[in-house]
Amino acid sequence: MDSARRWAGVVALAIGIFVLITVEELPIGVLSVMAPDLGVSEGVAGLAVTVPGILAGAVALCTPVLVRGLDRRLVLVLALASVALSCALSVIAPTFAVLLLARLFAGVAIGLYWAVMAIVALGQVPAKHAARALTIAFAGAGGALVLGVPVAAWIGTHLGWRLAFAVVGIVAAGVALLILVLVEPVRSPVKVTGRMMLAAARTRGVRYALGLIALAVVGQFLTYSYISPVLLERAGVGLGDIGLMLLVFGVAGLVGNFAVGPLVRRSPPVAVLVVVTGIGLSLLAVLTVMDDPRRALAVMAGWGLCVGAISVAMQAFIGSEAGEVLEEATALNSAGFNTAIAIGALIGGLILDAAGLTPMILTSVLMVGGGALLVGHYLRTSRVPDPAASLNR
Template sequence: MSVDTAPVGSATPAAASPKVPLRQWLAVIAVATATFAMVTVESLPVGLLTAISGGLGVSEGLAGLTVTLPGLLAAISAPVLPILIRRLDRRLVLLSLLAVMLAATLTSALAPNFGVMLASRVFVGIAIGGFWALAASVAVRLVPERHIPRATSLAFGGATAANVMGAPAATLIGGLTDWRIAFGVVAALGALVAVALYALLPKLPATTIVSPRTLLAQLRNPAVRAAVTATFLLVGAHWAAYTFISPILQQTSGLDATLIGPAQLAFGVAGILGTVVAGSAAARDPRRALIGAGVLLAASLALFPLAGATPAGGLVLLVLWGLAFGGVPVGVQSWIFKAAPEAAEAATALNTSMFNLAIAAGAAVGGVVVSATGTTGVLWIGAAFGAVAGLAVWATGRSLAK
């Protein structure tokens, strides 16, 4: 059974014309802004853990569950939700998930105790996983086929921008005022995004339904299997090392602690640029775009202990690292659309689940490696994962060409 994706550009009759109407691009931008809000909500507690733990009377370690729990729930909901929604209009589903996120974030802002806070974060995780499973496939239904890579890069660019601007801005708001106000501000952003999606998205009826058989069938597709594997390895490689970026920059590169924040901003800006560049490259050859991102990521991490031993060298490699990782999501997703056009939603759901699992697994493996060998070890481990991912994509492409 095939997945419920209508032919690209079928959302409106105008999509078939050579020139895409502005309203359709505004709809894509609205989807990107929604991903921006979702990712900001997911990572919001990271910079506010101390304030949250103090305000709710729990340890910082326990407060860390507000970050890890949504990630685990997102990994579960990503493949499950497409099965449950069956033939529901995807526009309605996205709006409903935004409403869940909005209600959960408001509940977080008003939580009288840690139990209520943690319960609200469970619903945040469910909303994030479901939204991510649908967002990319919805975005590409709004434009003609030749604009799919650009629409994909815009959709994922919203997530990258959240890491660069959304989470830091919310942390700043919480630091200047109160952590509850930061949650309230992000909830207000979610409400505005919901209004924009309601006004701009056309009806997006399902054509067929996703079943467990559909999901399992994607794992038998060599290209999809390689793409999902590449996601796990590349995202895991990134988070294994990036979780410890502050000690890496200080201990390996000798960067002053006051410059860590600006350095991370440079990384984020490079990530946005990498998303744009990879989107353009994927329009020509998504497989090569993904291989390029993997090779650059592996090289950046491998060279860090050597060429990154000075502040200047560390910053250059950090920017290259950002460029590489920014290209990973759009490269993988573009290849999935090409490898499984009739089952894009099911394949995307699997990839979204693997993405969230990789974040948790990468951070966990990184912690073990850093404890045993120090920051240099985690850089080498990340480089090895990146190289294996590139080889997997290359080998799969060769086998499919035969």
């Protein structure tokens, strides 16, 4: 029974990630209806993704130092409570400025949750089940792409974007209670300091992971943040069918989350290379062949398959390469990932408003391609000793 409860706790963590991804990407799905309602352009409305992402990155970076001996489970509960508050404020926001204020609470939530979730998941099960626990926990990200974002997008386009935020807020409150009941307390035996965070950032694997994030994740979200106008204008997809396209993307993402498991267990760096290369090729397809709804359906499926695997692959890469600085590296990974999402949305919005969709997508292709080359370089030089790895904690 104790074992069953622990695995149920891991599932609860996955549901929490489901909520976090949904609230993070919700503006992407309702961008085309939210922007005119609030009287701003789609590029400006993209700040609803950028602002919380930047804050999430800062919060994730500071979380291991701030929480120290605190039960990591309570950090997750606090994060979900912040989601509920963010959604409540979004529902009543009369202007875009107020919506951005509401999104600050979402940023805090994202940073807190992502910084400690992997550590809590690993703390629920024996070490031999670590890979399985991470796969299940991160399945919530794929689940959000399958169900959360498409359903929220459907609600937003058919019943109003404010109602979409309301539904997510209610779910967040319920999941907070679920985690409080099912998840075992997890405390770190190490008091993480700022100096330890800096030492972790200097280790070879973490350096490369952060460089990869700066290229591949920024490049991915530079275009994906504006997938609604891409589908509408380039592929001729109707406004009412955007939710379906996101659903296909999400189903494929959930498949990718589990399909990458065997490759992750064999070699996390190779898994990352395969996934990033797949994302780059998918973006190239968006640029070159996604010009009607049928082709859009196929491209979204292939793209989602690769994007759905990136969270598991990156966390496994961090876990295999970070050594004794796992918690610090996990926080750095989370901070980098969320900041990259924000920067991608910001750069994408600027390019979209200034030059249009084609230059925006082309920039994505070049950046993600650069990320694939970086991982390839890491693999080629992986036998070179890393002097920073021998630094004392």
